[in-house]
Every structure is written in structure tokens, then in C-alpha cells.
Amino acid sequence: MTEWTDPDTFAQALEQVETKEKGNCFEDFEDGDVIEHDPGLTLTQFGNESWMSQTLNHDPAYWRHDAAAERGFDEPPVHPDYLTAATLGITVEDLSEKGGYFLGRTDVRFPTAPVYTGTELHVESEVVNCATSSSRPEYGIVSWRTRGKDAETGDVLCSYERTNMIPRREPVATDGSGAAAAEGDGDDGPELPDEFIAPEGGYYEDFVDALEEAEDENAAVAYRHERGRTQDDVTVASLPLSTLNTAKQHHNVDVMADSPSGSIVTYGDVTRSTALGHARSDEETWREVGFDDESFHTFVAVGDTVYAFTRVLEAKADASSEEAGTVTFEHIAFNQDDEPVYSGTRTAEIRKRSN
Numbered sequence: 001m002t003e004w005t006d007p008d009t010f011a012q013a014l015e016q017v018e019t020k021e022k023g024n025c026f027e028d029f030e031d032g033d034v035i036e037h038d039p040g041l042t043l044t045q046f047g048n049e050s051w052m053s054q055t056l057n058h059d060p061a062y063w064r065h066d067a068a069a070e071r072g073f074d075e076p077p078v079h080p081d082y083l084t085a086a087t088l089g090i091t092v093e094d095l096s097e098k099g100g101y102f103l104g105r106t107d108v109r110f111p112t113a114p115v116y117t118g119t120e121l122h123v124e125s126e127v128v129n130c131a132t133s134s135s136r137p138e139y140g141i142v143s144w145r146t147r148g149k150d151a152e153t154g155d156v157l158c159s160y161e162r163t164n165m166i167p168r169r170e171p172v173a174t175d176g177s178g179a180a181a182a183e184g185d186g187d188d189g190p191e192l193p194d195e196f197i198a199p200e201g202g203y204y205e206d207f208v209d210a211l212e213e214a215e216d217e218n219a220a221v222a223y224r225h226e227r228g229r230t231q232d233d234v235t236v237a238s239l240p241l242s243t244l245n246t247a248k249q250h251h252n253v254d255v256m257a258d259s260p261s262g263s264i265v266t267y268g269d270v271t272r273s274t275a276l277g278h279a280r281s282d283e284e285t286w287r288e289v290g291f292d293d294e295s296f297h298t299f300v301a302v303g304d305t306v307y308a309f310t311r312v313l314e315a316k317a318d319a320s321s322e323e324a325g326t327v328t329f330e331h332i333a334f335n336q337d338d339e340p341v342y343s344g345t346r347t348a349e350i351r352k353r354s355n
């Protein structure tokens, strides 16, 4: 028998054989396609606690039965960030395993809440838009509407619309207008207010008071959170794989050496959940309502530290419980060089001070 493990022979064999490909390229998606994702995942207590502990989401209602009961839950529920990350993770093999960067997401909602551990997740996605990238000929831009359902009841537990850059099989000619606009628009951005106000505490009333104070002056309610989380092998590779996220961006250093990031990068949902964990540690969260206009601005890699900045946009008395009001925040995750890496708006019910 031929000794195929002789290095020269093996190199020739590797060049000549077909590669059994994984994932899809831009050309494989068409508007209106519906994809039922084969991987499923049971939302376990272990998965939930691993996600929450590593992203510093330590709200006791998700960890302790007494704290859960006090917040109206039957038991510590599945954290919405873990549910969102698991819903997306299951879709990766079909949608983004080829190596497309996660650019943004909007309309993240939880129609059936709370969700408890032991629930089996079944996920489907519909292609809602396929666009040419005007700046990157080797990529297209694809958006999908995704729904994560309870496999037993069919209830939608988490839904959102996500956009990724997806590699093309064949690069196309582009007009380069995206890159040109970015270089030459000369826009310095909006001016900052004269003053920044931080709420005194983390209750609903603290946000209302701070917004009222800001209204009287040229001020904004905005502050940074002290905690940071340096990215390591667990956050970069283990957490995405625990959600069945097979994107090579998170665990294949060899392939990623030749990519725009040059190395493996943190799963967008880890970056975002970590920043949200920092923000939540400075507030009295009651329930998560939803997330919009999420964008990933630049890569986060092993050794980078994820910090968070919060701007309070609005506070309204209406909420699902009299114990809470509703607050809309803009959260910005940033790195050790103060570069924004993620931004998005979040609407959450925040507990009122008890009388």
C-alpha cells in the first residue's frame, strides 16, 4: 500500500482531493428562502450558568430560587442573553459558518417569557435581504429573520433580524462607494452636551430624576461602568461552541490568520452580553423587553478587554408590573483603547423603589 503519510505525498493528496464543505456562501441565499436549522439545543442550567457567569451577568433572580420568586418567576429562568446567543448559535452552520462577520441585529424580542431550563430549542430563519457590498467585492450582505421556538409547544421564545457579511464564491466588481464615503464624508458627528449626569442609584426613579435634571440643562444622562472582562479562550472559543456556534471566527486560528481580523474573534453575543452584564450590575433590572439597532463596529480578540458605557434615552411609567417602570438605554461596549466595539438600544423594565 502507498505510504500516504509521507509529507510530500500527503501534501499532493490534500491538493487533489475534494473538500467536503460546511456552510453556505452569499450565492446560496435567496430572498424568501426558509431554513429549518437541524441542530437543536436543550437550554440547560449548566449552559445558562456558564454563559451568565462568564459574561458577568450575576443578577440573583437567575441564580437563586428565593430571588427568582421575589421577581415573580417560578424558578431561576433562562437568561435572555443566553437564549438569544443559543438561538443564533444554532443557525450558524446554515447561515454564517463560511466566515461572515456578524454586523448587526434588530427587533430582538422574547414573545414568551420567562423560559425555564429543560426547554428544547428549535430554530428557523427566513432570508429577508441579500445585498451587494459596495466596499468589499469578496462579500455580500445578508439579513435573516430568525425565530427560536419551544420544540414541544411551537411558542416563539426569541426572534430577531440579523445581518452578516457573507463570503462570495466569486468576488464581484463594486463601485467602492461605501469605502469612499467612509473616507471622505468629513462628518465630525454630533456635538456632545456640556454636562453628563449619572443617576444616583439603579432604580426606575433614579433614571427619571436624572433625565429630568438633564432636561433643564444642556446635559445627557450617560456614564461608564467600572468592570471590564478580558477575553480569554473560554469567552472566545468555549462559549460560542457551547451554543453550537460553529463559526470559524471563534475557534480556527489557522483559517482566521488569512481573514480581515487576522485571528479568532469574540462571538458578538459574548461581547454584547458582557457589556450588558456590566450595565445591569449598576441597575435594578426587573425584566428585559427587547433590543434594537445593534451594531458590531470592530473586532474583539483574545487579550482585549470589554468595558461598557450607558446613555439613558427615555423612561416611561408603563410596565408589565406595578413594581417597575420601563427605561430605554443605549449601551456601547468599548475596548482597552476606548474604541467602540458594539452599540445598541435596550429596553428593560427597571424596578421601582419600594414605598
Ligand SMILES: CC(C)(COP(=O)(O)OP(=O)(O)OC[C@H]1O[C@@H](n2cnc3c(N)ncnc32)[C@H](O)[C@@H]1OP(=O)(O)O)[C@@H](O)C(=O)NCCC(=O)NCCSC(=O)C[C@H](O)C(=O)O
Residues within 6 Å of the ligand: 092, 096, 097, 100, 101, 102, 103, 104, 105, 132, 133, 134, 135, 136, 141, 163, 164, 165, 177, 178, 179, 182, 245, 247, 249, 260, 265, 266, 267, 268, 269, 294, 295, 296, 297, 298, 299, 300
Ligand atoms: C466587518 C468589518 C471589518 C467591516 O468593516 P468595513 O469594511 O470598514 O465596513 P463597514 O463596517 O462599513 O461595513 C461593511 C458593509 O456592511 C454594511 N453594514 C455594516 N453594519 C451593518 C449593519 N448593522 N446592518 C447592515 N449593513 C451593515 C456597511 O454598510 C458596509 O456596506 P457596503 O458599504 O455596501 O460595503 C467591520 O465592520 C468590523 O470589524 N465589524 C465587527 C464585526 C464583528 O466583530 N462581529 C462580531 C464577531 S463575528 C461573529 O460573532 C460571528 C457570529 O458567530 C455569526 O456567525 O454571525
